[in-house]
Structures are given as C-alpha cells and as structure tokens.
Amino acid sequence: MNSPAPSEQVRSRGRREVRTENVDLNRSVKAARISLPPGPPTTPFIGNLFEFPKRRLHLKFSEWAKIYGDVFSLKVLNQTIIVLSSPTAMHKIIDVRSTSSSNRPKSIIADMITPNNMNMGTGRFEATQLMHDFLLSPESWFDHLRRYTTSFALGIIYGKRGPTLGSQDVMDFMDVHPQFINALEIGTLPPVDLFPILTLVPEKWAKWKRTVAHIKNLHVTLYDRLLSNVERRLVQGSEERGVLMEHAIRNAEKLGLVSREHLLHLGGVLLEGSDTSSAALQNAVYALTLYQDVQSRIQRELDEVVGTNRAPIFDDLPKLKYLLAFIDECNRFRPVGPLGLPHEMTKDEIVDGYLYPKGAVLFVNIWGMGRDERYFDQPEEFNPDRFIRHPFGIKDGVVDDPARRPNMQFGGGKRVCPGIVFAKSSLELNVANLAWAFRFSPAIDDATGVELTPSLDNYSDHIQGVTATPKPYPITIWLRYSSQREIINRQMAEVQSTLDRFDED
Numbered sequence: 001m002n003s004p005a006p007s008e009q010v011r012s013r014g015r016r017e018v019r020t021e022n023v024d025l026n027r028s029v030k031a032a033r034i035s036l037p038p039g040p041p042t043t044p045f046i047g048n049l050f051e052f053p054k055r056r057l058h059l060k061f062s063e064w065a066k067i068y069g070d071v072f073s074l075k076v077l078n079q080t081i082i083v084l085s086s087p088t089a090m091h092k093i094i095d096v097r098s099t100s101s102s103n104r105p106k107s108i109i110a111d112m113i114t115p116n117n118m119n120m121g122t123g124r125f126e127a128t129q130l131m132h133d134f135l136l137s138p139e140s141w142f143d144h145l146r147r148y149t150t151s152f153a154l155g156i157i158y159g160k161r162g163p164t165l166g167s168q169d170v171m172d173f174m175d176v177h178p179q180f181i182n183a184l185e186i187g188t189l190p191p192v193d194l195f196p197i198l199t200l201v202p203e204k205w206a207k208w209k210r211t212v213a214h215i216k217n218l219h220v221t222l223y224d225r226l227l228s229n230v231e232r233r234l235v236q237g238s239e240e241r242g243v244l245m246e247h248a249i250r251n252a253e254k255l256g257l258v259s260r261e262h263l264l265h266l267g268g269v270l271l272e273g274s275d276t277s278s279a280a281l282q283n284a285v286y287a288l289t290l291y292q293d294v295q296s297r298i299q300r301e302l303d304e305v306v307g308t309n310r311a312p313i314f315d316d317l318p319k320l321k322y323l324l325a326f327i328d329e330c331n332r333f334r335p336v337g338p339l340g341l342p343h344e345m346t347k348d349e350i351v352d353g354y355l356y357p358k359g360a361v362l363f364v365n366i367w368g369m370g371r372d373e374r375y376f377d378q379p380e381e382f383n384p385d386r387f388i389r390h391p392f393g394i395k396d397g398v399v400d401d402p403a404r405r406p407n408m409q410f411g412g413g414k415r416v417c418p419g420i421v422f423a424k425s426s427l428e429l430n431v432a433n434l435a436w437a438f439r440f441s442p443a444i445d446d447a448t449g450v451e452l453t454p455s456l457d458n459y460s461d462h463i464q465g466v467t468a469t470p471k472p473y474p475i476t477i478w479l480r481y482s483s484q485r486e487i488i489n490r491q492m493a494e495v496q497s498t499l500d501r502f503d504e505d
C-alpha cells in the first residue's frame with residue numbers, strides 16, 4: 001500500500017514550502033498548488049459522494065488503500081477526507097503534527113446528543129465478580145461482559161459501580177448506548193453533517209430530530225443522576241473514593257469545567273470506555289470458542305504458570321506469553337475500532353509533498369494496517385504464533401515499517417486513548433481468568449443436534465458503529481475442574497466487602 005509519489009514538480013515545490021517555516025502556509029499552499037494525496041477520481045461538485053461506502057467504511061477504505069496507497073484522499077461534496085493506512089502515515093500526521101491534527105470532526109448528531117462533547121479501580125475485584133457471574137449463569141455470558149465493563153467504567157468515573165444486570169445505571173446505559181452508536185452510524189439518520197441545511201427542518205417533519213432528542217434525554221437523565229450522587233457524597237462529607245468525578249468537582253475551576261453541564265458531559269468517558277472494552281472481551285471469547293486448539297494451548301500454559309489451586313493474578317501475566325500473543329492476534333484480527341475515532345485538521349500541513357488541508361477529516365485505518373500483506377503472512381488467518389515469532393506479528397524476512405509501535409489501536413497524538421492502561425490490564429486479566437476457569441465450546445442446536453459454530457469471519461456478525469461490536473451468540477461454557485467452583489466462590493467472598501463499598505449511594 002505504498003503511496004504513489006506526487007509529480008516531481010509538485011513534490012519539489014512542496015519540500016521548498018515546508019522548509020520556509022515562518023511563512024504563511026496557507027498562502028504558500030495556494031501559490032504552489034500543492035495537491036491532496038491521490039485517491040479515486042472525483043465528479044465535479046459532488047466528489048466521491050456516490051462511491052463513499054454507506055456502512056463498514058474500513059472494508060472499502062482498505063481496498064482503496066491497495067490501489068491509491070498508504071495515504072489517499074476522498075472528497076464528499078466540499079469535505080476532504082484523508083485515510084492513513086500505515087504506521088508511518090499515521091505517525092507523520094497524527095503523532096508528529098499532533099497540534100494541527102487533534103480536533104475531532106464535527107458530528108452534528110453527536111453534538112446534539114452530548115452538547116459539550118467533553119471526552120477525556122476496582123478492576124481486580126470486578127474481574128473476580130465476572131468469573132463468578134459466568135459460574136452462576138453462563139448462558140448470560142455476553143451480558144455479563146457488558147455489565148462488567150459498564151460497572152468498571154462507572155467505578156472509575158463515579159465511584160459507584162453497577163453490581164447486577166438489573167442495576168438501574170447498568171440497565172439505562174445498556175439501553176441508551178446502542179441507540180447512540182446506531183444514530184452515529186453513517187446511513188442510519190439523514191446526512192446532516194454533509195447537508196447542515198437539514199437541521200433547519202422543523203421537528204414535526206424531521207423524525208430524526210425526535211430520535212436525537214430522545215437519546216439526548218436518556219443520556220442527560222443518566223449522567224445527571226450519576227453526577228448528583230457524587231455531589232451528594234461530597235456534601236455529606238462521605239469518605240472519598242478516589243475517582244475521576246470527585247477530582248473534577250474539587251478542581252473544576254482549575255480544569256476549566258466552568259458549568260455543571262461540563263461536569264455532566266464528563267460522563268462521555270463511560271461511552272468511550274465501556275463498549276470498546278466489552279467488544280474486545282466478546283471477541284476474545286468468540287476466538288477461544290472458534291479455535292479450540294488455540295484454547296487448549298492457552299489452558300496448558302495457564303495450568304503450568306498458575307496451576308489449578310488459585311486463579312490468575314496480575315503478576316502471572318508477563319509469564320503467559322501465548323495468552324498475550326492470543327490477545328494481540330484478537331486485536332489485529334478484529335480490532336474493536338477499525339478506523340479509530342476520526343481527527344480533524346485545524347490548519348494546513350504539507351507532508352511528503354501532499355497537502356492535508358485545514359478542515360480535512362483523518363481516518364486511521366487500523367483494520368487495513370492489520371491485514372497489510374507486505375507485513376503479515378496470510379492476514380486472514382487467525383494465528384497467535386505470529387506474535388510469538390515477532391513482537392508486532394510481522395512475517396520473516398521483511399523490514400518492518402519503522403513507525404510501528406505498541407498500542408496503535410488506541411490512536412495517537414494528543415487524543416490518544418487515556419484508558420489504555422485500564423483497557424489492556426482489564427482485557428489481559430479477564431481473558432486469563434476466564435480461560436483458566438472455563439472451557440468454551442460451540443452450542444448445539446437442540447432441535448437438530450448440529451453444532452452452532454460462531455463466526456468471526458463474516459463481518460456482518462458485528463454491529464457496526466464507531467466500535468465494531470460482535471452480535472450475541474449462544475455458546476457452551478463448562479467449568480474446567482470441579483475444584484474451581486470453590487476457589488471462585490472463596491475469592492468472591494474475599495472481595496465482596498470491597499465491592500460493596502462501591503455499591504453504596
């Protein structure tokens with residue numbers, strides 16, 4: 001997916017412009033007529049409007065990257081979109097030119113739902129409850145994972161977790177979140193970002209406005225209740241729980257959180273943290289179920305390193321090499337954010353002779369990077385061993401892209417995901433716990449006796465939004481050794497009092 005070089009003339013002009021750092025770049029760009037990165041041919045006025053994919057953008061973007069290169073551009077009406085499909089392409093603009101590339105593009109719908117768009121533990125104990133929940137009601141495994149990540153995020157932000165699937169906060173979040181993600185998906189609602197004039201249509205004729213108002217109302221009600229809870233605890237002088245919202249309220253002025261509305265919208269962290277983490281865990285459970293040999297090998301390693309008399313702990317993780325390789329392969333094979341979160345250019349930049357104009361939307365094509373045949377052997381195969389052989393899973397005999405680094409799926413520059421540490425440690429410990437305690441196998445259809453094999457191959461098995469969330473699927477979950485029941489129950493009893501403190505209002 002190499003970028004075709006721009007014409008020599010343009011390239012040499014581009015280089016000259018970059019060297020004269022103090023000049024007005026906008027003026028220089030006009031004078032030099034520096035071009036956008038290459039891309040599919042455009043039609044006058046509408047650009048690539050008709051070819052622009054309606055759903056699952058990452059699949060089409062990855063196809064185009066093979067034709068037009070690691071950096072290609074699209075035009076949709078007068079909106080420029082630039083897609084970055086290699087670590088070097090991402091590094092040069094998202095990391096190195098972070099000051100100019102860290103805006104989030106405007107999404108009128110997201111803004112209407114979360115007006116200020118302010119985006120910025122109890123993990124070990126929650127992980128024990130997750131194992132315990134799987135033990136008590138394995139058939140609800142999919143929802144247990146969602147409860148766990150929602151509760152974990154609620155704990156980090158508000159210091160009040162959601163102990164059961166029936167907890168009000170968990171139920172409300174699980175109700176509103178899919179509606180929100182669905183509303184943001186291109187094609188669900190009218191394209192108001194492209195045609196802002198649509199926002200002028202009165203609500204009685206614009207059903208989408210009523211949908212958006214409804215989702216906003218659900219969000220505000222939830223965030224208001226959660227914030228009020230923290231405010232009440234602080235007023236009552238209750239012992240602080242060391243969580244994000246207490247810090248934000250105490251330091252509101254210093255942090256520029258000038259109104260209660262700002263605090264209210266810090267709840268957005270819940271959106272970023274919960275769905276991504278549960279999708280990553282759900283993908284891992286699918287992969288364990290689908291690739292039985294891989295599961296057996298993980299379990300042999302767990303038995304050697306951890307044994308069967310206790311559950312895994314954080315200190316075990318560095319020794320679980322195959323398990324960590326499995327998680328890396330899951331992230332490559334089914335990244336939960338196939339295009340990350342889009343960025344927007346706040347000023348013109350020229351990189352390698354191409355223009356990244358102010359206002360352009362940037363997508364980091366994590367999906368395409370993970371299946372780039374220049375670096376990955378048989379990228380459509382699920383094979384954790386590639387990460388045993390090479391830290392980034394790169395095939396033998398090739399020189400890797402020098403800009404590749406760990407955690408690329410968490411974005412870069414100033415907007416890099418602030419939840420990396422939480423997300424990674426939670427994923428690793430929970431996969432270790434679940435694979436240590438349970439055997440996962442495909443469910444059997446009661447009527448036909450046929451195995452219902454879950455599919456990770458068909459991307460339609462994922463609900464596509466900003467996050468690619470797998471759809472629920474029945475599987476069979478067995479306890480590996482009967483002695484583990486007692487160990488899990490005992491560990492749960494040990495952490496219960498700590499968890500209880502985070503259940504109180």
Ligand code: HEM
Nearest residue numbers: 119120272273276277280340341410411412415417419423
């Ligand atoms: C597997 C789990 C996760 C993945 C793959 C993930 C990925 C990402 C990505 C790609 C971005 C955009 C970065 C960019 O624009 O360059 C992001 C932003 C963000 N993430 Fe995560 N994330 C995960 C878990 C979490 C968790 C657990 C939390 C919080 C507890 C969190 C909080 C956030 C926040 C607040 C932002 C917005 C940052 C900003 O706009 O400045 N994420 N995440």
